[in-house]
Amino acid sequence: MGSLVPFQDLNLQPEPTNPRIIPKIEPKLEPLDEYTQADLQTPPFFPNPSPNFSSSGSGSSPFTRNSNVQLPTSSTVHEIPPLGSDDTTVYSEYNRISELFKEAFARKMQQQQRFGEIEVVGRNHQDSENQDLGVIAEEEVVEDPDSRALVPVSNENNQVSEVVVTKRKYQQRSSELVRVTDLKPEDQVYFRDAVRKTRMLYDSLRILTMAEDEGSQHLGTYRRPRGDLKACQILREHGLWMNRDKRIVGAIPGVLIGDVFFFRMELCVVGLHGQAQAGIDYVPASQSSNREPIATSVIVSGGYEDDQDGGDVIIYTGHGGQDKYSRQCVHQKLECGNLALERSMHYGIEVRVIRGFKYEGSGSASGKVYVYDGLYRIVECWFDIGRSGFGVYKYKLVRIDNQEEMGSAILRFAQNIRMRPLEARPTGYVTLDISRKKENVPVFLFNDIDDNHDPAYFEYLAKTVYPPYVYQNVGSGCECIDGCADNCYCALRNGGQFAYDYNGILMRGKPLVFECGPHCRCPPTCRNRVTQKGLRNRFEVFRSRETGWGVRSLDLIQAGSFICEFTGVVLTREQAQIFTMNGDSLVYPSRFPERWAEWGDLSQIYPNYVRPTYPSIPPLDFAMDVSRMRNVACYISHSSSPNVLVQPVLYDHNHVAFPHLMLFAMENIPPLKEISIDYGVADTDEWAGKLAICD
Known part of the structure; x- marks a missing residue:
């Protein structure tokens, strides 16, 4: 096994005579697409699930939300003084402790990348209503022991009290790397059906929990949690996340190139990308059999100044050295995800690429969608000076040949068809509206196979x-x-x-x-x-060699959306x-x-x-x-699935x-x-x- 010549650590150079102020360094994560700052920082109160969503057999599982904060360790509990009668002192101390907690949470987040949950085991002294406190954090690469803490909170009447919380520990994600090959047709059908059912359950939970939130009127001024985060947590609590027993290298069985995800958390549910926010998913060195980190997937979202996305060829920038505004402020280091990408290149291990980009009418909180674009190989890695003047690690990713067309390319092509159909497809269109303006939007008729134009005559x-x-x-x-x-x-x-x-x-x-x-x-x-x-949505009736006439949409359709009426x-x-x-x-x-x-x-x-x-x-x-x-x-064609x-x-x-x-x-x-x-x-x-x- 070859060795890697380390680059000089430019962060350890001697301080200049006139030292400049170095901004606070934040871990480089994906841009806060779906997780607004309020989502990540505000501790919410949730009501108990309604009877419609609970079962006497399984108990009441708290709905949760995403957060990039973690509770301080139990030693912090002794630093919280008892509440006194002096309101000024109380609120001053409350604000001070809150700031200390925020700083502790931020430091803790830099070390953790695991999903966990914070569960209320105590109750507000002033409020007798049972309320659940749930927070989702990213999945850890190193397991952290359970902890308990006393957190000051205030109710609607600004009465400050203390809530005892404990962090629930989940089963650690597997570090065993496997590659799935030579699937038989019946196996492909089985895995595809399993992924479809899991995603359908996720969407059903997300929609139903959001509907429950919309009907709740007693949440006070706290920000309501999001259905995608709740659905993700509920599925995890019931052991329904997929591909957790093995860490799959390469394609995920049942996930096809071009599959679109409206919510980032769904990538974690199906095992396509196991990080809720980090752009590089990898097995850490502490869990790897050879004590070297190995990367398995990356998300390319176009949010970093040094990234270059050419479709089949990507120049991907490593993580680290950025402030909270996603500006590079310190040189990057060859560690964690950066080292994992380099090691994957060294061993010739392919990585899955998921692209995230803005899409009009996506329905998600960020306006983004995520599409799986297939497998890429890392062919080159180097250290370079980025646009901000700081050193960054860059990786050249090249798409592996003989794969299906990229889903992101199809999305862009469909957008061109919607805007300029005759320019995008100079030949093949029989008519641009077989409904003859009887529908709200035109229905295209496309045939580039033969001279059959029957749908235009009915x-x-x-x-x-x-x-x-x-x-x-x-x-x-x-x-x-x-x-x-x-x-x-x-x-x-x-x-x-x-x-x-x-x-x-x-x-x-x-x-x-x-x-x-x-x-x-x-x-x-x-x-x-x-x-x-x-x-x-805009539809297109098209001629196919396999199915005769078929129907496809020119728009991205979200699960649960109305398609059309079957008329006659x-x-x-x-x-x-x-x-x-x-x-x-x-x-x-x-x-x-x-x-x-x-x-x-x-x-x-x-x-x-x-x-x-x-x-x-x-x-x-x-x-x-x-x-x-x-x-x-x-x-519309027939299908058993x-x-x-x-x-x-x-x-x-x-x-x-x-x-x-x-x-x-x-x-x-x-x-x-x-x-x-x-x-x-x-x-x-x-x-x-x-x-x-x-x-």
Whole structure:
């Protein structure tokens, strides 16, 4: 094994005659994308989870949030004087101790990179309400023993008291390096399905916990925690983080190039990148078998002045030597993550690259998304003077050949198509809107394979056509002039809670969803009017050699978002039999599997979870003719592992036997990725995995 000639430590040079002031050095982490300064510093109070999210069998698990602070050790407890009667002295001492704690927390953060939790074991002397205090910190590279401390806090009446907290210790992350190779097709399907289910559970938890926070009215002035952090912590408490028993080098089974993540914490959940904020994930020397650190993944976010991202070639800057404003102020050292990258280069170990960048309409707190771009090799490492005049370590990363196209490149290409379709694709477009302005946004038709232009010749049907008798006795609606609340008439029809959050995301699949309709007095902006507004994303019907006609989005679609309605002309059973005799193919809604039950299923978290059964509907005993009039949904391909589910919805009539068939995303769907649905038929059926009339 070769040796590394160390660079001269420029930080240890003799002090000049006129020493200059050196700013405070902060550990170089990724820019504070999702973790605002308030998220990282303010100790929050959380209410107990509501009965909807708890189980008598598993107990009540505190919801947690991210923080870059750690509690002082138990020795600090003796430095806190007892509270006296002099208010001035009390508050002065309180402020002094608070500042001491902040400094101790900052120092501690420089040494730790592990997820932990701080749990309340004491209670406010003045407040009898049981409140949980939860903080998520980054995962440690060196295990730290449990500690207890006495923390001063104030309630809504500015009464200062003390809370005893203890740090819960989790099982340490494995340091055993393994590489997964030669997966069989059935293994690839298995791992992909496992990742999809874990991500779906994460999204369901995040959306539901955020909805609970929005309904809480007794949190005082403290900043509310974020759903992505809560979901991450709950999954960890139940042992549902993936790839924890081994440290995987190379590709993660079940994670594909181009997969998009709206939240940084989700990378930790699936094991793609194990650091909540640090840009370099590595096995530390203290845990490595040969006592040398090894890097496994990096995040490139474009937030560092010396980084250069050329796509297939990246000049990646090491960590360290930066102040809290991400300005280089001291020379970097070849240690920790920097040394891990150099050692990975030495041993020829590839690293996973995840890119993070701003994306309009991402829905995350930072406006950023993270996309997995594949495997890179570190081919060169050197010490250089950066733009700020200080020494930095630089690494040249080159993408390994014969991989799928980078997800970040596809995102940028889709953006160009949305802005300038004919410039991005000079050939292949048949029409830029097969809906003929019947939708809110155009629906493109693209075919660069053959001369088949059939979708352009059908009448576009934006909404389903029902028999006239369906609209008899439609009834009345809610009286919410200023917008609907959870106690309005339409909410009661849904079982007491709306199906969507304030961003229009489906919180939990149900047998039927009632939306506010034309007889309701609430405005068009009501949160309970989601599917009736039509398309929100730009779609493209395209020709494929594998699946015939297919559908893909030009926008990034977040899990739980509305896709479109599956429209057609509704036929009774007798009418359907006549059409079948004439050879026409029909869509039978009763064949669609109840995939809606998978969205929001928390049975892995709470054993007593029962899937929603209200409002209930009878078996769907009708067919839909899409042979002459259809919309974009008719061209969606069949899959046994779909990324779209069918959710029955009613809004313009009350006949529960004839609901609208609304499609929602079951996972994050990147631009230009084919959308799929489970038609409830086998690939050997007469449909051959797709509607015959659309093939």
